[in-house]
Amino acid sequence: MSDNAAIPDRADIERLETLSPFELRETLISLGTHSQQRVAHALLNAGRGNPNFLAAAPREAFFQLGLFAVQDGREVGQWQTDLIAQPKQQDISKRLDAWLAARVDEPGIALLTAICSWADDQGWDGDEFVFELVDGILGEHYPDPPAMLSYCSQVTARYLATLMGEGFPGDRIDLFATEGGTAAMCYVFGSLFANGILHPGDGVAIMAPVFTPYLDIVSLPEYGLEQVLLEADVTFPDGTHSWQYSAEQIDKLRDPSIKLLICINPTNPPSVRLSDDTLAQIAEIVATVNPGLVIITDDVYATFVQGFRSLA
Known part of the structure; x- marks a missing residue:
């Protein structure tokens, strides 16, 4: 190893080339950990299935949507503190727009607003789209269709089309969401x-x-x-x-x-x-x-x- 223990020299590089992917991963983590001990920066470990970091924005938007879903159901009807009615589809997109407008500075609101705006740009029915998300996040029904929710399937297919390369039939695939x-x-x-x-x-x-x-x-x-x-x-x-x-x-x-x-x-x-x-x-x-x-x-x-x- 060179004088700077965190920087491999030529001999180290040649040795690294002989390692299996898993051995290489552990070695790189070790090098990163050594460097982390010398500086005030946290090591990002993107190890398969077990990273030590996550994306905050989509989770914030997800939880904000959940809060809206519960509040919207409570406004439809409430029998006890923890027993509320199911949200109604009619005008739910307008109610979500108003709810978002009142919380513009809260985490996740900007992304959730952008998602709704994007759905509008696709020409989708706002009430159908928002109700699918709200009903899904509340988890009170089996998915319909069983394979994957309709709008979620369309969004996922379009996303996959950006990843799978030229010729991928994004508009002609059937999707089935699984646990893993x-x-x-x-x-x-x-x-x-x-x-x-x-x-x-x-x-x-x-x-x-x-x-x-x-x-x-x-x-x-x-x-x-x-x-x-x-x-x-x-x-x-x-x-x-x-x-x-x-x-x-x-x-x-x-x-x-x-x-x-x-x-x-x-x-x-x-x-x-x-x-x-x-x-x-x-x-x-x-x-x-x-x-x-x-x-x-x-x-x-x-x-x-x-x-x-x-x-x-």
């Missing part, structure tokens, strides 16, 4: 079997490295699936991993017994997007050799990579 990625996996596999798309004995190709629960769910004895690994075997001239896939690995998908491909893009944990050549090769195989191949693409790290393009 692992829950989504359980629902997807259950649905594939319930609808006769997957059967015991079918081959499932998994692009590795991979989020390990994918390996676990494919190995469940009740599914009886055959696991085929596609390994990121391409290296740079110096021997370090590029986390890309050779044509030979992707060619395994030409086997018609493989009915499902699990694609992590960008890769997890390296966070490297699939190359254009790999995307094109997968598309060619589906178009010409294995048209029945179902693809699950897990794009959770899309925001980590500039110029990202989803298989979707």
Whole structure:
């Protein structure tokens, strides 16, 4: 290590290049912690799933909306201090506008006002939009439709379209909100079997490295699936991993017994997007050799990579 212990020298850099992503993360945190001890700045730890920071503005807006929802219900009717009526949809957007105007200096109000203004710009019915948010935040009904609330689905689809790259069909996708990625996996596999798309004995190709629960769910004895690994075997001239896939690995998908491909893009944990050549090769195989191949693409790290393009 150089004289400044927080700054790695060339030998340190060469050693870091040999570490796995998890080892590298721990080393960088250690370096950051050392630096933090010397200065008065807090270390931001963006560790996967366990950051030590959060965005305040959306949470402030969220809680302000909740306060409005409760107050609006109380004004409709109140039987006891903690027993109030459900808000009414008619003119609820006007009531929210007045409520926001009376609290312009409070945290979260500016963002909530901007959200309502944006919805107006889309030509949406103000009462329908606000009531969906209010009814949803109160949590008093099952969602309708069950998959995802209507306006929330439209907002989410438009947001995804900004992340998934050129050609993403943001206006032609069906969304289903889940509790998390692992829950989504359980629902997807259950649905594939319930609808006769997957059967015991079918081959499932998994692009590795991979989020390990994918390996676990494919190995469940009740599914009886055959696991085929596609390994990121391409290296740079110096021997370090590029986390890309050779044509030979992707060619395994030409086997018609493989009915499902699990694609992590960008890769997890390296966070490297699939190359254009790999995307094109997968598309060619589906178009010409294995048209029945179902693809699950897990794009959770899309925001980590500039110029990202989803298989979707």
